[in-house]
Structures are given as structure tokens and as C-alpha cells.
Amino acid sequence: MTIRVADAAESPSFQKAALPLLHDTQLRANVRHATDVIQRKRAAVVGETPDWQELREAASAIKTHTLRHLDSYLLQFEQACTAAGGHVHWASDADEANRIIADIVRQHGGKEVIKIKTMTSDETKLNDALEHEGIRAHETDLAELIIQLGDDKPSHIVVPALHKNRNQVREIFREQMHLPELGNKPEDLTAAARHYLREKFLSVNIGLCGANFLVAETGGVCIVESEGNGRMCLTLPDVLISLAGIEKIIPTFQDLEVFLQLLPRSATGERMNPYNSLWTGVHQNDGPKHFHVVLLDNGRTSVLADAEARQTLHCIRCAACLNTCPVYRQTGGHAYGSSYAGPIGAILTPQLLGMDAAQSLPYASSLCGACYEVCPVKINIPEVLIHLRGRVVREQKSALDPEALAMKTAAAVFASRRRFEAAQRMGRLGQWPVVSDGWVKNLPGMLGNWTRVRDLRALPQQTFRGWWKQRVKAGKQAGHG
Amino acid sequence: MRVSLFITCYNDTLFPATGQAVVRLLERLGHTIEFPLEQTCCGQMHYNTGYQQEAMPMMRRFVEVFRDAEAVCIPSSSCVAMIRDHYPLMAAEQSDPGLARAVDELLPRIYELTELLVHRFGLEDVGAAFPHRVTYHASCHSLRSLHLGDLPLRLLRNVRGIELLDLPNVDRCCGFGGTFAVKMGDLSAAMLAEKMQDIESTRAEYVTAVDNSCLMHIFGGLHRQNTGIRTAHIAEILASTENEPLEVTA
Numbered sequence: 001m002t003i004r005v006a007d008a009a010e011s012p013s014f015q016k017a018a019l020p021l022l023h024d025t026q027l028r029a030n031v032r033h034a035t036d037v038i039q040r041k042r043a044a045v046v047g048e049t050p051d052w053q054e055l056r057e058a059a060s061a062i063k064t065h066t067l068r069h070l071d072s073y074l075l076q077f078e079q080a081c082t083a084a085g086g087h088v089h090w091a092s093d094a095d096e097a098n099r100i101i102a103d104i105v106r107q108h109g110g111k112e113v114i115k116i117k118t119m120t121s122d123e124t125k126l127n128d129a130l131e132h133e134g135i136r137a138h139e140t141d142l143a144e145l146i147i148q149l150g151d152d153k154p155s156h157i158v159v160p161a162l163h164k165n166r167n168q169v170r171e172i173f174r175e176q177m178h179l180p181e182l183g184n185k186p187e188d189l190t191a192a193a194r195h196y197l198r199e200k201f202l203s204v205n206i207g208l209c210g211a212n213f214l215v216a217e218t219g220g221v222c223i224v225e226s227e228g229n230g231r232m233c234l235t236l237p238d239v240l241i242s243l244a245g246i247e248k249i250i251p252t253f254q255d256l257e258v259f260l261q262l263l264p265r266s267a268t269g270e271r272m273n274p275y276n277s278l279w280t281g282v283h284q285n286d287g288p289k290h291f292h293v294v295l296l297d298n299g300r301t302s303v304l305a306d307a308e309a310r311q312t313l314h315c316i317r318c319a320a321c322l323n324t325c326p327v328y329r330q331t332g333g334h335a336y337g338s339s340y341a342g343p344i345g346a347i348l349t350p351q352l353l354g355m356d357a358a359q360s361l362p363y364a365s366s367l368c369g370a371c372y373e374v375c376p377v378k379i380n381i382p383e384v385l386i387h388l389r390g391r392v393v394r395e396q397k398s399a400l401d402p403e404a405l406a407m408k409t410a411a412a413v414f415a416s417r418r419r420f421e422a423a424q425r426m427g428r429l430g431q432w433p434v435v436s437d438g439w440v441k442n443l444p445g446m447l448g449n450w451t452r453v454r455d456l457r458a459l460p461q462q463t464f465r466g467w468w469k470q471r472v473k474a475g476k477q478a479g480h481g
Numbered sequence: 482m483r484v485s486l487f488i489t490c491y492n493d494t495l496f497p498a499t500g501q502a503v504v505r506l507l508e509r510l511g512h513t514i515e516f517p518l519e520q521t522c523c524g525q526m527h528y529n530t531g532y533q534q535e536a537m538p539m540m541r542r543f544v545e546v547f548r549d550a551e552a553v554c555i556p557s558s559s560c561v562a563m564i565r566d567h568y569p570l571m572a573a574e575q576s577d578p579g580l581a582r583a584v585d586e587l588l589p590r591i592y593e594l595t596e597l598l599v600h601r602f603g604l605e606d607v608g609a610a611f612p613h614r615v616t617y618h619a620s621c622h623s624l625r626s627l628h629l630g631d632l633p634l635r636l637l638r639n640v641r642g643i644e645l646l647d648l649p650n651v652d653r654c655c656g657f658g659g660t661f662a663v664k665m666g667d668l669s670a671a672m673l674a675e676k677m678q679d680i681e682s683t684r685a686e687y688v689t690a691v692d693n694s695c696l697m698h699i700f701g702g703l704h705r706q707n708t709g710i711r712t713a714h715i716a717e718i719l720a721s722t723e724n725e726p727l728e729v730t731a
Contacts, residue, residue, distance in 0.1 A: 330671040365661070372625070403530075411532070416521075424494050460496075464496075
């Protein structure tokens with residue numbers, strides 16, 4: 001089995017990948033502007049929803065219940081979807097999913113497919129796999145089109161090209177669409193994309209999409225989007241293929257009432273999405289004649305096996321945690337090296353990869369908790385991050401690792417008052433080589449990461465406990481210490 | 482009231498003035514302070530960095546030292562968060578019902594300093610004086626774990642002579658994050674740069690907070706940049722009076 005999450009397994013560590021991004025002035029301005037705008041819109045539409053906390057609670061309860069019975073809900077979905085004329089395929093990993101999809105395209109004699117934005121297909125690197133089979137995939141979501149034409153990678157789950165501004169988009173379109181006169185106004189750019197895409201919509205007969213929700217009860221699939229390109233892909237082609245992670249299941253149609261209130265408000269700051277598509281199987285003379293759903297595991301069942309971290313699979317990919325994250329704000333999504341950036345990516349990517357790779361990601365957080373506060377399905381991301389750090393330490397780190405040694409030493413110091421007081425004394429006496437005028441400005445080794453940008457006050461002449469003992473001794477007050 | 486002080490390992494070692502201010506403040510308010518010398522560390526650094534097993538003995542030690550306390554005062558919201566949010570889970574993992582019960586019984590007696598003053602003592606005016614321009618930094622744990630809300634600000638608003646200045650983006654992390662500041666030093670620095678811009682925009686003389694950990698990080702940057710802006714733990718401002726003003730160390 002080959003679990004793949006885009007190129008995350010081969011990507012450099014977060015701190016390494018972040019460095020050039022921190023120095024990309026334009027990118028940082030773009031990321032700050034875009035996330036600030038989305039956050040303001042989100043805050044307004046969440047603020048006007050009186051039962052927001054109850055909705056979060058309900059969503060969390062539905063997801064917890066569904067994951068507990070995922071096996072039976074998946075089978076129920078398969079049965080209902082098949083009964084409605086759809087075909088359900090099961091893929092254990094990225095390669096299997098890509099192979100199934102390529103086979104379906106080939107069976108229908110296709111050389112091209114039109115795609116709705118699906119991060120799951122970015123996870124499996126479907127476009128590359130199809131290209132390898134001689135099949136050209138056309139992204140029709142505006143942001144995904146920008147990414148595809150610019151030979152770039154998505155940096156956000158909902159707004160994949162958020163790191164680009166309209167001048168940069170114009171440059172990509174000018175070059176790739178051969179439009180030297182193209183302006184930089186939003187309407188110029190959307191008109192160019194519209195013209196470029198319209199031809200694909202009308203000529204390509206196979207559509208490819210993800211899924212926001214799979215309804216077990218009805219076998220229905222739900223996709224929400226903003227541009228209408230999705231509706232085109234879902235209705236015009238004869239063949240429609242949906243690639244969906246197995247965690248996208250919800251038990252009943254009624255459950256959508258909760259999620260369709262939470263998702264648009266959290267994702268784009270809208271009360272509802274401009275386009276909400278919901279379909280079940282195939283219908284004569286209406287929409288695609290052939291409908292396939294590929295259910296993808298690709299590491300999800302191993303996430304499910306970890307009781308403390310399985311809430312990761314509650315995620316409905318709204319990206320509210322990215323927009324609010326003070327770390328994501330600095331770098332954008334590329335530093336995470338995965339289809340899934342930000343706090344949710346920091347917990348999802350390493351887990352999908354079985355914790356064997358992307359081990360820096362659980363540390364790419366100050367644990368500030370802003371992500372948990374906005375999460376519409378109440379994933380306690382800081383708790384999961386801490387849990388995964390524990391797994392990295394226990395499963396991956398050698399006992400001789402300098403950090404592990406330092407931590408074990410510190411633990412031994414804190415285990416005894418005598419050792420703690422001795423360490424305080426030794427620190428005070430031993431610090432003179434690095435202290436000047438009461439400040440530490442240059443520390444060796446890993447601690448140098450502190451002093452490269454920050455000063456550190458030297459250890460004071462007296463600890464608090466030293467002062468307290470002196471005070472008690474002086475009899476100023478009868479302490480019990 | 483008999484108040485047991487858990488000063489926290491880093492305040493003990495690096496910020497004795499904060500502990501002294503807590504003692505001065507609480508004694509001024511008529512309370513008796515105990516400082517059990519057997520205390521060391523709550524285990525937060527180990528726990529949050531992934532060394533959860535190493536943090537277990539620290540949890541046991543804390544519970545042992547403070548189990549009979551009438552009230553435990555902790556001038557650090559992140560250590561309170563560690564104790565409140567994680568000790569019950571840690572104790573449950575130990576399959577030691579006695580320990581789990583001891584944690585459950587102890588938790589209601591744990592107070593972050595401003596919680597103790599406002600919630601337990603019912604005070605918002607502690608008779609302090611601090612004639613300076615001050616901006617309040619809301620630490621992440623104080624906001625999102627302890628849900629202190631405007632508790633610290635209610636205390637600060639009653640300080641004589643203080644000019645309180647609103648910090649823009651007050652709910653955004655300063656970039657400290659414990660070992661994050663070292664493990665992801667460049668990211669932490671970028672976050673700190675934004676925070677310092679916000680602080681400087683207020684024209685404050687002092688930044689205060691309920692956590693010295695954030696303040697150590699923030700002051701480290703402010704001092705390196707020679708901004709002339711200082712930091713003071715909220716205890717030091719609340720302990721300060723007309724007769725005994727905060728002693729500023731160079």
C-alpha cells in the first residue's frame with residue numbers, strides 16, 4: 001500500500017520550507033489581506049447566528065456518531081447509491097483511486113476531463129496520474145485554474161490561489177491564454193477564465209468532482225461551490241466521477257441542515273453557498289448517464305484507529321482554522337508541503353502518512369487555540385497536536401536525541417526540590433560567559449534560535465524561593481514553608 | 482484566607498519580582514501566604530512538547546504538595562490551563578482512582594491570580610496606583626482556556642493614574658508558544674514582529690499580561706529593538722501603590 005498526500009512525505013520540514021516564504025513580501029501581503037477579509041466576513045455571519053454553539057455541538061455529535069459506525073454507513077451508502085444507478089468503487093490508497101478513475105475515463109474513450117475543485121484529488125495527485133495515462137485534466141474552479149496554469153501548488157483548502165494577487169493572476173493568464181492585452185480588473189480576469197473554460201465545458205464529456213457530503217440514507221452526493229463551474233461539470237458531461245474520502249459520510253439527508261449552515265459561514269463568510277448541488281445516482285434525460293463514486297481510504301482508517309486523534313476526521317474542509325491561524329498567516333500554505341495546510345493540515349497530513357513523515361507539522365503551532373475556537377465541528381486541534389507530538393516523541397525520536405536528553409534531564413531536575421534548587425544555583429553561577437550588562441544576547445545551539453531575534457534577561461541574583469526563605473528566616477512573617 | 486502560592490518554575494527562577502508582588506498584594510488585602518518549598522514545575526513544557534510520560538511525576542508532585550491547600554494562587558494562566566485541562570486526563574490514564582479523585586478535589590481550589598481576586602475575593606479595586614500608559618496583552622491561555630475575558634482589565638481599570646490603551650489584534654498570539662519559540666524560531670520571530678508593531682502603535686510605556694512567559698518573549702523583542710517599552714506582570718501593577726511604587730530594574 002502506498003499512502004500519498006501530495007508530496008508531503010518528501011517535503012522539507014516546516015521550519016525549512018517556511019524560511020523563503022517569510023521573505024516573500026508579496027506573498028505575505030496577499031495571505032494577510034485575504035485571510036483578514038475572510039475572517040471579517042465569517043465573524044459577521046457567525047455573529048448573527050444565535051444557535052452557533054449548538055450547531056457546532058450538533059455537528060460534532062453527528063460526526064462522532066458517524067465515525068463510530070463508519071463501516072455500516074459506508075455500506076448503506078454503497079447500497080443506496082447503487083440502487084439509484086450509481087457505481088461505487090473502493091480505493092485503499094491514492095494509486096488505487098487514480099487507477100480506478102483512469103480506467104473509467106478510458107472505458108468511455110475519454111482523453112480529457114473537466115474538474116471541480118477537489119483537494120482529495122490533489123492529495124492523490126490525480127492530475128499527474130491521468131497525465132501519465134495520456135488523459136488531460138482541466139481545472140474549472142477559478143483558483144485551481146490559476147494554480148494549474150501557473151504550474152503552482154494550492155496554498156489553501158478553500159481558496160487555493162490565495163497567495164496570488166490579481167496582478168500575478170493577470171500575468172499567468174496573459175502568458176497561458178495568450179492574451180497580451182488582458183487587464184487586471186476582477187471582471188477582466190473572470191471574463192478571460194469564462195471564455196477559456198466555456199469551450200472545455202461544451203467539449204469535454206467526462207466530469208470529475210470531490211464531495212462535501214455523502215448521504216448514507218439516500219446515496220446522494222452534495223457539493224457546494226461559489227462559481228457555477230461546478231454545476232456545469234455536474235450536469236453537462238455524460239460521465240461523472242466523484243472522488244471522496246470515506247469520512248465524508250453523514251447518516252441522513254436531515255443532517256445536511258446542520259452542515260449547510262456551518263460550512264458556508266465558516267468557509268467563505270456566506271449564509272449559504274451560491275451553488276448547492278445535490279444528486280442521487282442517475283436519471284434518464286437529466287444530467288450524467290454514468291455516475292461513479294470512488295471511496296478513498298488512503299490512511300483514513302489508521303486515523304480512525306487512534307481514539308484521541310480520530311476527531312481529525314470530523315473536518316468538513318472549511319479552512320476557518322487556516323484563516324485564523326497566526327502561523328499560517330506568516331507563511332501561507334506552501335510551508336506545510338501538503339494538500340492540507342494550516343492547523344488541520346498539521347494534524348491530518350502526518351496521521352494519513354502513518355506518522356512516519358511530516359513529523360515537523362505537529363510542531364508548526366504555538367498552541368494558541370484560535371483554530372479550535374472557530375472550528376465548526378469542534379475539532380480540538382491543540383489537543384490533537386499535543387497528542388501527535390507525543391507520538392512523534394515516543395514512536396520516532398531516538399532516546400539519544402539532544403532534545404529528548406535535555407527533556408529527560410529537566411524532568412529529573414523537576415522531580416526533586418534539592419535538584420531544582422541546585423539547578424537554579426548552577427544556572428546563576430554558570431551563566432557569566434553569556435551575560436553582559438544583565439542580558440543574554442547570544443546563546444549556543446538550539447537556544448540560539450531565541451537569541452537570534454530576542455534578548456533574554458540574565459538569571460536574577462536571587463530566586464523567588466531564595467527571597468522567601470530569607471524572609472521567613474528574618475521572621476518578618478511566620479510562613480509555613 | 483490562607484493562600485498557597487504556586488509561583489511556577491520560571492517565575493521562581495527568572496521573575497522573582499512577580500512572586501514578591503503577589504505576596505505583597507495578597508498580604509495587603511489581608512490574606513496569609515504559604516509557599517510550599519517542595520513545589521517545582523507543573524509539567525507544561527514537557528507535556529506540550531510531546532514528553533507526556535515525563536510530565537506525569539510533576540503532576541503527582543503538584544497534587545501531593547497542594548492537596549490540602551485552602552486556595553492555590555498561580556500567577557500564570559498557561560500553568561493553570563495545564564493543570565485544569567490536562568491533569569484530569571493524565572490522572573485518568575494512570576488508572577489510579579485515588580489520584581484522579583485528588584485531582585478532581587483540588588481543581589476547584591486552583592485560581593489564576595486575577596480569578597482569585599475577582600471571583601473568589603469579589604474585588605475589582607485592589608487599591609493600586611500606577612501612573613503610566615499601559616497596554617494589556619491577552620495571552621492565549623487566558624483567553625481560550627481560562628476564558629478570563631475582561632477580568633484582568635476590570636482590575637486594571639481601577640488602578641489609580643493608569644492610562645489603559647487598547648492593543649490592536651489583542652486576541653492574536655505573540656508567537657511564544659513554549660518550545661515553539663525555539664523549535665520554530667523564525668516563525669515565532671515573524672509573529673513577534675507583528676505583535677511589536679501593534680504594541681508600538683499604542684504608544685504605551687508598559688505591556689502587561691497575566692503570563693510572564695509571553696512577556697519574556699515580548700520584552701526580549703522590545704529590548705533587542707531598543708524600543709524603550711517595558712513589560713510588567715499584572716501582579717506588579719496591582720501591587721504598586723502611591724507609597725510603594727513598582728521598582729523598575731534596569
